[in-house]
Amino acid sequence: MAAAMPERKLDVAGALKDAALAAFVAFGLFSLVLGLRTEQSGLTSALQLYPRPGLLFGAVATVFAGRFLIALLFRSNLLADPARFIPPQASKGIAFIGRYAGIGLLVFALIIPVIFFDNRYLLDLSILVVTYIMLGWGLNIVVGLAGLLDLGYVAFYAVGAYSYALLAQNFGFSFWICLPLAGILAAFWGVLLGFPVLRLRGDYLAIVTLAFGEIIRIVLINWQSFTGGPNGISGIPRPSFFGVPFNDGPDGFAATFGLSFTPSHRVVFLFYLILALALITNYFTIRLRRLPIGRAWEALREDEIACRSLGINTTHTKLTAFALGAMFAGFAGSFFATRQGFISPESFVFHESAMILAIVVLGGMGSQLGIAVAALVMVGGFELFREFAQYRMIVFGLAMIGIMIWRPRGLVSHREPSVHLQEKKPIPAAVVEGARQ
Amino acid sequence: MEYFLQQLINGVTLGSIYGLIAIGYTMVYGIIGMINFAHGDVFMVGAFIALIMFLALFAVGLTAVPLALLLVLLVAMMFTALYGWTVERFAYRPLRGSFRLAPLISAIGMSILLQNYIQIVQGARVKPLPPVVTGGYRLWENDSFVVQISNIQIIIVMITVALMLAFSWLVGQTRLGRDMRACEQDLKMASLVGVDTGRTISLTFVIGAALASVAGVMFLLYYGVIDFFIGFIAGVKAFTAAVLGGIGSLPGAMLGGLLIGLIETFWSAYFSSEYKDVAAFSVLILVLIFMPTGILGRPEVEKV
Amino acid sequence: MKAPVLDVQHLTMRFGGLTAVSDLSFSARRGEITAIIGPNGAGKTTVFNCVTGFYQPTEGMIRLTHPDGKEFLLERMFDFRIAHKGRVARTFQNIRLFAGMTVLENLLTAQHNTLMRASGYTFFGIVGLPVYARAERAAIDKARSWLDRVGLLARADDPAGDLPYGAQRRLEIVRAMCTDPVLLCLDEPAAGLNPREADDLNRLLISIGRETGTSILLIEHHMHVVMEISNHIVVLDYGQKISEGTPQEIRNDPKVIAAYLGVEEEAMQAAGGAG
Incomplete structure (x- = not known):
């Protein structure tokens, strides 16, 4: 003003x-x-x-x-000048730190279970944070790279979770069979939804994906015979260490490896499992960005009409982004189901989609490290300060508005070119679709 | 037949509420081409303001229903309009000229903000209000079924019709309406020929919020219970109404609201009430895919 | 007489009640530069949008013939298919580069379909098969040679949005050329260029025609450019063809002069002076 x-x-x-x-x-x-x-004052009395x-x-x-x-x-x-808010040298500094911060964070993540082996609470929290990092990275393919605003991302997470739960319960498939199946099913749903709607303009697409997410949730609640309705599905099989169960029996993990039994083994295993899944997501994204498909996604975000004039099938290109994003959500969903042992439609409400989107937006659309940091701060930070938990969504909302006003491409906003001839120069946010019309 | 008639009455009532909210979506979209995702939550805030006003009036012993209703409507419109104005000033105006997804993301942030603000300051529990407007008429009666229209249904439809007429006059006949139509045609051109576009956009949000607050008052009176989450579902449905009628078109918003109200009511009456939201959301998806310009909308030509 | 690469017959395009192009027929010959000129609002860009599939023409036929004799009816094809299968590339009046991507990335995006195939539709690429690495090197080499030609090699790693205006125009043209087009459609490539840059553009377009055999369809207001490089000119006014011929014929056609009188009188005179 x-x-x-x-x-x-x-x-x-x-x-x-x-x-x-x-x-x-x-x-x-x-x-x-x-x-x-x-x-x-009472249940029946007036307000x-x-x-x-x-x-x-x-x-x-x-x-x-x-x-x-x-x-x-x-x-x-x-x-x-909002750019002076963070001077260019500082931005460069952040980018410089960024290169090593990524490695630092990874090393830290790898040794978390060693440091906090006995701290069940922190391990659980770490698992939660990494799950959100993975979801953020998955959604980043859709939002950050391809520039498609998906407000129903959690639906694919739900598809993954229910796929795992139902496949494991009805057919007795193991986690390692269900995991890829859940991903494929989620991707399939992504294609099914994406095919008719990806032609729509950006904001319409957002609303349609939101409606789709709600439809999936309502169906999960009401299709009692198949999904268990609002009570959800419980007793979902826990993961095994490639066939070796985590129990105190003679065939259990502890006995097999000559360790004394502790429930932490499973938690540590779950942590490494989600970390591995998240890193696979990250690895794929980084690889894909350097392939023609990834470049086409970013080009699509920059200018769809120009893409069409160069012979790029924009529908297929969007569809692959959508399906891949859905697939990673499906993986994360089946992990969620096996970790919790219980799922219900409660876990897949719009707020979850909004939170994942907020993480992507805050972290800087397209920046892998930024998303990891945003998830760490927004999910982990608020869990640590429990008393402020009710303010979490308010802060998310405010942060989304604030970021759009001051740093539309997020806190880590430099774009790394996917290929270079002589010298790799980070591209300042000001020219990337994000700061200009 | 009697059942059908009764559902028709209920559907028109519900449709009136959706129609009033839909106008806010369609006006904002018409002028600045963005989906004001937080509009449903502005409606919810309007309902809360109405609830608090009713309680306050009862507390000071004002129980004359027509006077109370009038006062609540006026206060709710005023205060909700202030919310509409603030939302635009705070979350959307600084983004003019930013990239295309920015206003939408900011609007989603605003929606989350409003919802959680109300949840924190007023609590997450549902808020009941004892019936304020009671009574009704029996229109039709046979041995098995009674068709009736309640006074609150009559009031809702009458207020809606009155507001629609007033609003059509405003857009069609006044200086402000002309400015709004000019901005809708071409924002840049309008500012070049001397229309104060900033003020016009602000007023658009103010009017949209005021209409949404009336819808909030009526929602509160009709259902007798609200919570912080009503804005989300009602917002998506009203947006569906705006799209179905043809986004950017005012008669379209009213028509779309009526249709969505009827679809939802009949779907619940004849198929399943659990899936009534699915019906509305499916309509949204189908309309956007097969008829993106809606019933009364104008086709958009892609600028290359 | 060379065979036509593009044959437009009875093309009509209406928007609601407005007829932007009406019953237009013309053809562009292989290896030549064909220009479409006309006052503002004459329907030139609409013709382009019909040829490149961004608009679906109301009536008419647009036939493209490849050097190997394969024929395409463009009015029935989607835009990206026209670019991919029909090998028609275009530029835009208001430059449409991928501003946040580097110059090199812009040129690699233009080779998307070739690279997609080489990456086994991503599957070979993701596992890192050498097949893809080779294709990418070839694509970079091609980009490098085009950049060298238009003097942008030094800026290959800069974001396209940071280039000066004239360089952006050149980049958009070489980006289109990276798709190996049979027909290159340029929508006002000289707009906003200074005289020296316009001369460079002339040389570039002539050499493109000569060395790659790509035929060029051109919309241009700079008569200096049009008259100097075109082999054939089509003049539109109010959506209709009012004249057609060689630059010499057009320059002396009274109907053309009448259409331009008052509109761009100076431009016509300048053109006459240049010739």
Whole structure:
């Protein structure tokens, strides 16, 4: 708002005016909804109102102070150019650190089970974070590379999870047979949905994928005989170490390898399993980017009409991105099912899709490392600070808006060229589809 | 036959609510070509404001229904309009000229933000409101079945018709309406010939939010219970209505709203109520694939 | 008389009530440069969009003949198929490069279909078979030679969006050439170029015609460019053909002069002066 007049110098009066206006608006916004709490004293009694003047005042004061600071910065021309928010040297520095941070993170991930062998909570959390990293990397193929906004990604995760659960329960297939089958089934669903809808414009595609995700969830809830309905499926077989079960019996993992039995073995195995799956996703993405198909995805994101003029079948190209993204979600889904031992439609709501999308967006569409860091911070960070867990989605929402405004290509926004002649130069975000019309 | 008639009445009522929300989608789309994904949540906020206002009025002892209803409608429209204005100013305006997915991603962020904001400040539990408008008429009666129309259904349809008429007048006859139509034709050109496009876009969001809040009030009165999640499903359905009617077209939004209301009601009545959302979502997918310009929309020519 | 590479018969394109092109017939001969000229709004770009499949013509036939005699009816083909199977490449009035990709990547994307086949539709590529590595090297060599030709070799690793305007125009042309087209359609390639750049463009287009045998269909406003390099000119006005012939014939055609009078009088005079 105030960015329209960036020439002035330290304009306190103007900033105060902006802040007063913002506080006035904030008072209007918050007065009823935040200032009054509706509460039911009993189950049957009517709702009652309880005023919260302190909270209301606090919220308005926060808006006033925040707006004042921002307005001061903008009006005083300190932040007029958003690029100066992070200077180019710093960006270069980040890219430099990035190269080694990736390796560092990987090494750290590899030794997590060694360090935290006895910390079940941290191991579980690590598994969760890596699962989201994998989902983020999978969705990145669709959103970050091909530029297709998929709001129903979790549907393919669900297809993978239910495929594994049903195949394992009804046919007794082992995890290692089910895993590829679940991926193939998810990819199949991706093609099935993608074929008719991938011709649509970007925003329509987003809504259609969202509708598809909801349809899958509603069918999972209501098709009782097949999916177990809202109660889900329990007793899903746990994974074995290539046929050796993780139990304390004589054929168990511990006995076979001469170790004393502990349930941590399975958790550690699960951690390495999801890490391996995630790294495979990453490896594939990196390889694909250097192949013609990956280049076509990025070209598609940049300019679809130009792609068509060069003889690229855009429908097929989008479809492969969609199907591959779905396939990795399917792998992750079957991992989820075997880890939990229990799945229900509850786990596959729109919020999950939104969260995975937020991770991709925050991490920088197209940046593998950025997505890993975003998942680590947004999933792991909030789990560690449990008391703030209810604010997680609010922060996600705000962060998505903020990122679009200040760094549309995410925190790690340099694009690495897929091929080079003399010298590999990272491409600044400003020219990539992301900062321009 | 009686059953059919009853469902028709219910469907038209529901369709009126969807139609009012759909106008917000279609107007914003018409002018800046973006799907205001957070619009459904603005509707939800409107319903919450209405709920709180009703409770406040009851608490101060104001129980005259027509007066209470009028007051609630006015306050809800005002405050929700402020939300509409803020959403545009905060999340969309800074993105004008950014890349094509940016406004949509920002809108999704805004939708998440609004939903969780209400969930935190008002709690996740469903919020019931005792019936405010009661009574109704029996239209038709035989030994097995009664066709009736309740007063709240009459009010919903009447308010909707009145608002639609007022709104058509606004778009067709006023200076603001002319500016809006000009912006819809060509935003850049409109600003060149002196239309204050920023203000027009703001007002579009304000009007859309006000209409959505009326839908919120009616939703609250009709169902008697709301929660922070109603905006998501109702939003997608209203968007479906806008697309079905032809996005960018105002009569289309109303028509689409009615059709979606009827489809949903009849689907629940004759097939299965568990899958009523699937019906609406399937309509969305089918319309976008086979009839992307909708019933009353104009075809788009791709600019090469 | 050379055989026609492109034969357009009775082409009509309507948008709602507006007839953008009406009953247009012309042909472009193999190895020649054919220009379509006409005042603004005469329907030139619409013709291009019909030929390259971005619009489905309302009526008419567009026949493309390859050197080996294979024929394609373009009005029945999708845009990407026309580019892929029909080997018709095009550029755009408002340049459409992949701005966030490097110059080299742009040229490799243009060789997508060749490289796709070499990568075994990704399967060989993902396991790293040498077949693909060889094909990619060949593609890079081809890109390198084209870049060298238009003086962009030094900028191969820069993002295309960072190039100056004239260089972007040249890059778009060589990107189209990387698809090995039979017919190259250029939509105002000289727009926005300075006189020196326009001269370079002339030389480039003539050499393309000579060395690769690619026929060129050209829309251009710069009469200097049109008159100097075209073998054949088609003049459109209000969607209809008003004249056709060699540059010399066009220059002296009173109907053409009338159509241009008041519109681009200076341009015609400049053209006369140049010839």
